[in-house]
Amino acid sequence: MQVLAAIKTKKITPEQLFMISVLAVNGGNYLYNLILGRLLGPAQFADAAVLITFLLVLSFIAMTFQLVTAKFSVLFEYTVFKSFIAKVYQQALAVGILLGLLIIVFATQLQALFNTSSSSMFTIFGCGVPLYFLMSVNRGTYQGKKAYKSLSITYQAEMLSRLLITLGIILVLDIKSSWVIATGILLSFGFGLFPFKVKHLNFKKVLSLDKTYSKQIKRFFLLTAFYELTQIIINNSDILLVKHYFESYEAGLYASLALIGRIVYFIAWMFVMLLLPAVVELKKEGKETASVLFKYVVYIVAISTLIVIVCVACPEFIIKLLFGEEYITMAPLLWKYALATSMFAISNIFAYYYLSLDKYVPVIISGIFGMLQMVLVVFYHDSLDQVVHMQIIAMALLLVIQLAFFRQETRAQKSLI
Structure with a gap:
């Protein structure tokens, strides 16, 4: 009701605009799944569902980094923030590369485990995992600094690019393969990085944070990670x-x-x-x-x-x-x-x-x-x-x-x- 009232008076706050954006993104992602289900049929959609489930699992894991970044982007300022954000980017990229490599290395085993038609879809997906972790930290900075316009753009860019690229390949080129779904997901991670603040991505040695800050960050990170794990299990294990x-x-x-x-x-x-x-x-x-x-x-x-x-x-x-x-x-x-x-x-x-x-x-x-x-x-x-x-x-x-x-x-x- 508040959003509708704001629209009528033409005064939409950044928070309300972001809420509308979230609804649009969820609707777009839902449409993406529905269209794939109709175009591919049950057997091929089963492979697509595995990739989509992998994407959901990845989003829950990366959400830990996003929430930690968002919280401490509010609490930290100036030099402390620069050291914090550089360190988070380094750790997120390291975790992303590790997970991506594991998926690529065990692509054949994943194919056998989930009875998919090919292993290439896991290889392609694994290549995009580091990008997703960078994207999540980037979103965390926008969320913490309340830059809702930029935050909305990253979500919209990821959703729209995945929808248009995937459906474009299927409908125009008439290719109905699991690697098409994986390619659409991979490319959408690149689009989801925009807008990206390159200056925060610092691979040089950064100043160590105070032990009090480090302990606070570690505690919140572990608690958030555990909660996201419960969400992964309940939402996707079935x-x-x-x-x-x-x-x-x-x-x-x-x-x-x-x-x-x-x-x-x-x-x-x-x-x-x-x-x-x-x-x-x-x-x-x-x-x-x-x-x-x-x-x-x-x-x-x-x-x-x-x-x-x-x-x-x-x-x-x-x-x-x-x-x-x-x-x-x-x-x-x-x-x-x-x-x-x-x-x-x-x-x-x-x-x-x-x-x-x-x-x-x-x-x-x-x-x-x-x-x-x-x-x-x-x-x-x-x-x-x-x-x-x-x-x-x-x-x-x-x-x-x-x-x-x-x-x-x-x-x-x-x-x-």
Whole structure:
């Protein structure tokens, strides 16, 4: 409502402009997946889904560097900032090169592990990994300095270039191969670097940071990295495990199911972005924060319930509309997958809420149940139905535990009053 009001009065703040940009980028990425699903068909889309999942995993890992950069770009200034940002770039590039080389070296093994049609797609993808880490640190500086216009440009450039390059090759040259998807992803990393501040990329020896600063950075980095790891496990392990245990055709069908069902998660992420600053500000002012949590939980529960009901009422129509007739066998599972994603989205709100209050137990809980989800799928994967049922069990338990923790914390606070 605030964004709409701002548009009417023609006064859009940089923050609101960035929010609109994020919505556009998410919509563009979703469109990218839908078009690939329709153009490639289930079997070839299964290979594309592996690369897209690798991209999501990479984004979560690199997000650790982005968040660390963003936070300390606010806290540090002048010489300290220059030393900090140069060191982060060096470390991010080193990690990016290491991960990229590992993917390239083990490309053949990755092909066998995930039953893909070729290993070249992993080789091409691996070449782009260092660029992605540089891009993430670059975005972190813009985020920390509140340069939302430049930050929006990097996200838009990455999304649009990947969409146009990939679809251009497929439609114009009529080449439907996994290496095309990998090439589009690689080139999009280059476009996503723009605008890039070259002066921050310093390979000379930089001044050492004070031990207090170093300890503070390391602690936040480790906590953020652990949380991003939980997100990787819960969001992506099911697709990779299905690709490993099932034939390409079934894996492609499952990938389409996952993409539709995750609409709930992408919507919830927008509320998380609003929740965090609100809770931090209230805590700073010494005010109660639970009312803000309740508000966004109600929003997500309402939206999730609506999406699940729609998936129950007309699953075949949804799948035909988004992916086409070839994917129709997934219709009975659509509402179940949406239910599992809904429970995760609600649990995620509680985790982010406590992260903003510097309480990390819910993050650890998320990690435990992320591992549980993986273990359940590893042992119970006789059918795609069973895979989805295992996720429902894991996410239901996660939500119950998060609610129990919230209740315990609320009681503890009341006893102190």
